[in-house]
Amino acid sequence: MDSANVEAMGIEKNGPRMYANIRDKNLVGVIDRVKRTVTTTWPIGDMHGNTPLIFDEATHRIFMPGATGEFSVLDSETGKIIATCPLLK
Numbered sequence: 001m002d003s004a005n006v007e008a009m010g011i012e013k014n015g016p017r018m019y020a021n022i023r024d025k026n027l028v029g030v031i032d033r034v035k036r037t038v039t040t041t042w043p044i045g046d047m048h049g050n051t052p053l054i055f056d057e058a059t060h061r062i063f064m065p066g067a068t069g070e071f072s073v074l075d076s077e078t079g080k081i082i083a084t085c086p087l088l089k
Contacts, residue, residue, distance in 0.1 A: 001029055001038055010055025010062065019062055019076065021050045028053070028062065028074065042079030047072055 005024040011033070012018070018031040026048055027041040044050055049067020055076060056063070062074040065087055073083040 001031070003029075007051045008053035010053050012055075012057055014057065017076075019053060019055055021053050021064065023050055026050065028064075028079065030079070040079070042074065044072055044074070045081055045084065046070070047084070 001022065003022045003024055007021040007023045010019045016032050016034045018033050020029045020031060022029045022041065026044050028044060029038050030040045030042070031037070032039050044064065047066035047068055047070045050064050051067070052065055054063040060076045062076050064074070065071045069087050071085050071087050072081055074080065075082055
């Protein structure tokens with residue numbers, strides 16, 4: 001993976017994929033654990049500092065807060081940003 005800062009990861013239990021925050025590029029990487037390759041990367045909009053990542057396999061959702069005070073929800077099948085909202089301060 002071409003990155004100097006990979007953070008939190010979420011792993012499918014019923015499939016080969018793993019999701020990783022590529023923090024220095026503001027992306028989520030999708031990795032095929034069997035082939036050991038990055039299959040795609042997804043932009044996360046205007047959010048920066050995407051360190052934590054929670055993957056809910058049952059609902060196909062990735063939940064991420066960012067250092068910019070925003071919380072985003074992505075579809076784990078398509079990478080589409082489903083929702084964003086400000087974090088409470």
